[in-house]
Amino acid sequence: MTVSGSDPLALGQKLVSVLDDGLRTATYKLATLIALLDFAVENVPRNADAAVDVDLDDLAERVIAIYWRPVRDLDGHYLRQSSNRVARIPDAVRELKSLATTRTGSDPTLEFVRRFHPDPYRAAVVAVRETLVTQPLYRLQRVRGERSHECFLYDDTWLSDKVSGKQLAAHDNKISLFPGVCTTLARLSSLLRPALQIAWLDDVRRHNPFLQRDVPDLASHHFGADRISLERARGALADNFGQRCFYCGAATTHHVDHVLPWSRVGLDGLTNLVLSCSACNLNKSQLLPDPRIVLRALDRGQERLTEIADSISWPSQYERVESAARGLYSTQPAGTPLWIGRQSVDVIRADFAWPGAG
Numbered sequence: 001m002t003v004s005g006s007d008p009l010a011l012g013q014k015l016v017s018v019l020d021d022g023l024r025t026a027t028y029k030l031a032t033l034i035a036l037l038d039f040a041v042e043n044v045p046r047n048a049d050a051a052v053d054v055d056l057d058d059l060a061e062r063v064i065a066i067y068w069r070p071v072r073d074l075d076g077h078y079l080r081q082s083s084n085r086v087a088r089i090p091d092a093v094r095e096l097k098s099l100a101t102t103r104t105g106s107d108p109t110l111e112f113v114r115r116f117h118p119d120p121y122r123a124a125v126v127a128v129r130e131t132l133v134t135q136p137l138y139r140l141q142r143v144r145g146e147r148s149h150e151c152f153l154y155d156d157t158w159l160s161d162k163v164s165g166k167q168l169a170a171h172d173n174k175i176s177l178f179p180g181v182c183t184t185l186a187r188l189s190s191l192l193r194p195a196l197q198i199a200w201l202d203d204v205r206r207h208n209p210f211l212q213r214d215v216p217d218l219a220s221h222h223f224g225a226d227r228i229s230l231e232r233a234r235g236a237l238a239d240n241f242g243q244r245c246f247y248c249g250a251a252t253t254h255h256v257d258h259v260l261p262w263s264r265v266g267l268d269g270l271t272n273l274v275l276s277c278s279a280c281n282l283n284k285s286q287l288l289p290d291p292r293i294v295l296r297a298l299d300r301g302q303e304r305l306t307e308i309a310d311s312i313s314w315p316s317q318y319e320r321v322e323s324a325a326r327g328l329y330s331t332q333p334a335g336t337p338l339w340i341g342r343q344s345v346d347v348i349r350a351d352f353a354w355p356g357a358g
Contacts, residue, residue: 006049006180008187014152015192017143019199026082027070028089028136030200034266035062036153037193040177040185041265042320044327052182053174054154060129066266067093068110070204070222079221080207088135092127096120109232112313129173133163137175153181187331190264197223230256230273232312237275240308241300246274247284247293248342255281259289259297265324269317270309271297280342287339288332290346291354294325326354 015033024030036054039062045052070081071094081090099120100113114121138159142149151157154175158167177185185192201218205211211218234256245253257276260267263286274297276284302318309316329352336348 006184008184011152011181011184012188012192014150015188016195018140019195024203025084026087026089026135027200027203028082028131029140030196030203031063031066031089032059032132032136032140034066034193034196035059037185037189037196038062038266038324040182041189041327041331042323044183044186044330048183049180050182051179052177053172054177056129056132056168056173056175057125060125060132063089063128063132064093064096064124065110068097069224071097072107072221074218074221077208077210079204079211081204083207088131089128092124092131096124109313111309111315115313130163133159133168134161138163151178153177183331186327187333189331193263233270233273233314234275236270236308236312236314237273240304241275243275245277245280246297247276247280250277250279252277254278257281257284259294260321260324260328261286261288264288264328267317267321267324269315269321271300271302271305271316271318271321283342284339287337287345288328289339291325291329291338293339294321295355298322298325329354 018029036059039054039059040052043052067081067090070079071090073079078094081087096113096117097107100108100117103117137154138156138161141151141153141156154177156175158171197219201222204218204222237256238253243253244251246257246259253275255276255278256273257280258267259272259274261284262268298318298321302316305318306316329348332348334348334352338346338348340346
């Protein structure tokens, strides 16, 4: 099958064939694909059919963030992410987390490690990047039993299990998504992300035979919206913006909510967090909010949000939230439900354009 980067059905079928192949000794491919989906959402080009470069350090940082929660122990057990004795990516993340925990005496946020332990963090980025190019990125487009394979996401002909620093430099430390692929991945993100997470959990169960299929908190341990403690963010939001619900103004707030749903894009930055009452939080659920709600969250001010985030060693991610919003809304089909407020839903119009897009 010849795959066009701008054909969601063909690209989706090809990715599903990679998933169904089952030729995975580790969860690396799945983490890499999730990272590519998030990257695509945040980097939808103005020209939908354009090729888009992916900086490999940026991709490595995304993969580290994706593994930050899964490498924690679950009920005293470290959940293996590979059938091999050495699992270079999760081992590097776990070592970084352990180092920071030892130095601070607590489970630190990744932002804290990035800011106050830059050398170990940079070493982890380099280690993960080197593993990405020699393992998942090299093998991602290959299906078991095929004598040759088709590059349908990016050119992998220069990749191998022994990529040198010289080769990386010759390619500017980047892979390039083929024309149309970035936009198409963004369009497929909300469908593919849950499938990748299910495949990931199946792999974890396979790598950890002691786990029963009905372990109640396995999914939240890996992918829950409460993937890190939000108490510090809750306090900062309340102190600076008051304790009323961001959506309806109710005086009672029990939740920290992701404005752009966590299920659609993994952004925990303060810019994407608001206080919410239980009713609004549950009613909004995984729906995309009306764009005016996102703009109101951004209107709290980049400088102010960054200052508040810095004060609690938390990421702000203002620019990433802004880019992700543009990417999400510009790639949703007409008729996609939009949450306006409690018990109120509208749909995206065919002529919708995110402010500033064009």
